[in-house]
Amino acid sequence: MSDTASKLFVVSGPSGAGKGTLVARVREELPNLGLTVSATTREPREGEVDGTSYYFLTPDEFQRRVDADEFVEWAHVHGHCYGTLKSEVERNLLQGSSLILEIDVQGALQVRERMPEAVLIFIKPPSLEVLAERLRNRGTETEDAIALRLSNARRELALQDRYDEIVVNDDLDEAVGQLIGIIENYERN
Numbered sequence: 001m002s003d004t005a006s007k008l009f010v011v012s013g014p015s016g017a018g019k020g021t022l023v024a025r026v027r028e029e030l031p032n033l034g035l036t037v038s039a040t041t042r043e044p045r046e047g048e049v050d051g052t053s054y055y056f057l058t059p060d061e062f063q064r065r066v067d068a069d070e071f072v073e074w075a076h077v078h079g080h081c082y083g084t085l086k087s088e089v090e091r092n093l094l095q096g097s098s099l100i101l102e103i104d105v106q107g108a109l110q111v112r113e114r115m116p117e118a119v120l121i122f123i124k125p126p127s128l129e130v131l132a133e134r135l136r137n138r139g140t141e142t143e144d145a146i147a148l149r150l151s152n153a154r155r156e157l158a159l160q161d162r163y164d165e166i167v168v169n170d171d172l173d174e175a176v177g178q179l180i181g182i183i184e185n186y187e188r189n
Ligand code: ADP
Pocket: 013, 014, 015, 016, 017, 018, 019, 020, 021, 022, 134, 135, 137, 138, 169, 170, 171, 172, 173, 175
């Protein structure tokens, strides 16, 4: 019999803090960890694939699904709608393994309301300066979009105390190790 239990982990933090990078690295080490594909109304970036990176929906289609109560949580983030479909969570939980939701702080707090057993993990950049540098180096956003993400980062950082765990993503390998440690620790308890 397995001595670990499947858990729902929610990872959030400012855009550019390194959530995507960290979660991808953690999933290489823990391949059974499920990841939900979110829905969004934003345009795909170069290389993003519909159904894998996100479900890219029109605003009308997104609203239709909100009205049909198809989301576990959803929020307006950086000028677009993003949400986790109930079907995605159910699909993953049916497989009996733990699951990671990589979502913004508003969505994380909605999940906490609906699923109090969820473990909330906040990913923090070492400083706002480093965050700005990472967003610029990533090269996926215009300067206007970067400015919006940085001003939202201040509001997001103010909510970090509502989380169960905080990981500072300074050295990537160290942050990956910390995140794996947290996940394994909760799965054992
Ligand atoms: P998020 O998913 O939180 O928006 P990303 O994972 O896209 O952030 O990371 C933002 C940028 O910072 C990417 O270009 C990524 O390669 C880089 N990055 C992530 N973690 C680190 C780190 N520990 N040190 C340096 N650069 C990092």
